[in-house]
Amino acid sequence: MPPLLSFESLVTVIVVVVVVVVVLIALIVLLRGIKVAKPDEAIIVTSRQRPLKPGEAHAQTGEPSLHETENAGQRVVFGSRVFVKPIVEAHFKLSLRSRQLNVQATAQTKDAITIKVNAVAVVKVGGSESMVRAAAQRFLNQQDQIETSTEEVLSGSVRSIVGQLTVTEIITNRQALQGQVLDAVRESLDVQGLQIDTLQIKEIDDDNGYIRDLGRAEAARVKQVAEVAESVARRTSEEARIEADQAVAEQQRKLDLRNAEIQKETDKARAEASASRPLAEAISQQEVIAQQEITAGKRVGLRKQELDAEIRAVADADAYSLEKKAQADAAAAVAAANAERDRRKAVAEAVEAEGLAERNRRRSAAEATEAEGIAEKNRRIAAAEALRAEGEAEANSIRVKGAAEAEATLAKAEALEERADDLLRQQIIAELPAIVRAASEPLAAIANMTVISSDGSGAEQVGGNVSSQLATSMQIVKDLVGIDIAEIVTGRITGEAAGRGFAAASSGRASIVTPPATDPTP
Structure with a gap:
């Protein structure tokens, strides 16, 4: 029968086991606390709040505080690794990917013509910490609402700008319409932490055929000019073809005459030989x-x-x-x-x-x-x-x-x-x-x-x-x-x-x- 461990030895073993378990738990906690942000997302780390005095520099941004109280415990991480302290800190992820929106708006123009405008916009969360914080405050737990909110803002801006322009101005200068819409929504979207990468007017139409009729005269004139140009081109092409055919016929005639002379000489030689x-x-x-x-x-x-x-x-x-x-x-x-x-x-x-x-x-x-x-x-x-x-x-x-x-x-x-x-x-x-x-x-x-x-x-x-x-x-x-x-x-x-x-x-x-x-x- 082996001898029994003494009390001290038993205590030593227990202490070693406890230390090992604590170390393992600490390692697990440390590993679980390391977070890595993807290239198209941002990680927001939050901790306890403390008020900043006016003019005090922000701990993360270094910018002077504008308010007496501000969330000084938030950190925003873009595409890198961050350690989240267990228990005292929490982290949240916000997608930075681009979102394509189909914007449809029906509005009356300056000359009281109701038109439909179809546009395509690409929108995303801004790349600065302030815009990420603003977007997180509004869409962190409902990121799928970013498209709907942005579509509503863009549709309202399009209706507002269309009411200030005539149909002719809208049709002839789509680039101006796009610029005015972007200028109108940029401030509103910046407040929400969003930015528009691009906006393209895809289609402008109306139910009464006004736009179609508006372009009929020009289309007829253009068609007439095109037909005249096509007729001139066809006539020029036909004349060129006729001249080419005449040249070919002339060359063919010369070739036939030459062949006839050669054939005549050949027949004569053959007849003389015969x-x-x-x-x-x-x-x-x-x-x-x-x-x-x-x-x-x-x-x-x-x-x-x-x-x-x-x-x-x-x-x-x-x-x-x-x-x-x-x-x-x-x-x-x-x-x-x-x-x-x-x-x-x-x-x-x-x-x-x-x-x-x-x-x-x-x-x-x-x-x-x-x-x-x-x-x-x-x-x-x-x-x-x-x-x-x-x-x-x-x-x-x-x-x-x-x-x-x-x-x-x-x-x-x-x-x-x-x-x-x-x-x-x-x-x-x-x-x-x-x-x-x-x-x-x-x-x-x-x-x-x-x-x-x-x-x-x-x-x-x-x-x-x-x-x-x-x-x-x-x-x-x-x-x-x-x-x-x-x-x-x-x-x-x-x-x-x-x-x-x-x-x-x-x-x-x-x-x-x-x-x-x-x-x-x-």
């Missing part, structure tokens, strides 16, 4: 045509030689064939005549032998028939001679006929040779469409042709080129073979050739006359 290729092709085609014309001339000459050769070959072949045929016929006729003669001779010899045999046979029969046998012999010999002569005459006739036919064939060949040019001309006439077609093929092969001409005769020049090419082809044929196609076309050469051919054919006909046969009968 025409140069057909022109080069045409020149190339002309060269080809020239070569073709030379080739055609050579072909015509070669064809002429071929025709000459063919005609001569045909004539020679016909003449040779006729001559061979005539010789063969003559040889056959001679052979036939000789054969007939030999046959007849053989017959005659056989007859003669038969006669001789008969004569010998009959010689023994009768001498009387000897003369008859000799006569028969002679007769038969004469017949054989006649037959031989007839064969020779027939052979001569066939030979003469063959010679005549050979001469006729030669004459026909000569006539054909003379008619070779005519035949060649006829052949050229037959080939003339092909020659014209060959001359026009290079132009027909051109797909597109652009004719550039300054006098409008480009198309005629194209036709002239074709005619010139045909004329050149005809001249080449004439130079090569000596034949004028133009004369052939007109028909003169054809008629002359037909006449010469008919004459040659007539002169070439030969009548073959067969000599009369010699009667072998004596």
Whole structure:
């Protein structure tokens, strides 16, 4: 069991505990007694009252006392810390914030017109200790009455000032109205510890439309001036716009002209470029045509030689064939005549032998028939001679006929040779469409042709080129073979050739006359 504390020790502990408790209470009281004022509020500290003698300086303000008795125990603190003594002092807070008021007042003006004035005011408690004390005396426990009280004061001042002015003065000089109202309420508000930061007249109106009618004439004049100014401005703007449009149109016209010139030059260059290729092709085609014309001339000459050769070959072949045929016929006729003669001779010899045999046979029969046998012999010999002569005459006739036919064939060949040019001309006439077609093929092969001409005769020049090419082809044929196609076309050469051919054919006909046969009968 622990030993018990002695009395002294117990007293010491109690004293320590009491001291600690007292210290804690003192700290709590001290902490609770420290007050801090916000920036928009003031703290008023009050204590016991004591009277001041007249002329004695105030303990807080240092100003001389105006009265024999004054609350010397009040302190006002703005935005700082203050210690309020417990039990002997008390503190109160008063808001210093601004308050916005809507002031509405209805009053008659100097010219007996009832108007309504709406204004906006900003009011607050003054920032000096005296104004705070004055406001605290009136509104400390009813701070929400500051707005109502101030609105009433301002409304009364506005009505009072409006009654001294006309409507025109009020409307035209609102600043003067505001100044007079502020001057009228400033003293009254200072007594209450309040001050007005600003006052603005928001609206002035009336129920009968007087103010509206008052401004109608001026509004009409202003509207008219505005309309005139607007019309002038619109006209000036329109004129400026028209001038700008004209300038733009002029520039556009210049641009269009320039573009047209550029387009014209471009089209011209494009046309020249487009025409140069057909022109080069045409020149190339002309060269080809020239070569073709030379080739055609050579072909015509070669064809002429071929025709000459063919005609001569045909004539020679016909003449040779006729001559061979005539010789063969003559040889056959001679052979036939000789054969007939030999046959007849053989017959005659056989007859003669038969006669001789008969004569010998009959010689023994009768001498009387000897003369008859000799006569028969002679007769038969004469017949054989006649037959031989007839064969020779027939052979001569066939030979003469063959010679005549050979001469006729030669004459026909000569006539054909003379008619070779005519035949060649006829052949050229037959080939003339092909020659014209060959001359026009290079132009027909051109797909597109652009004719550039300054006098409008480009198309005629194209036709002239074709005619010139045909004329050149005809001249080449004439130079090569000596034949004028133009004369052939007109028909003169054809008629002359037909006449010469008919004459040659007539002169070439030969009548073959067969000599009369010699009667072998004596």
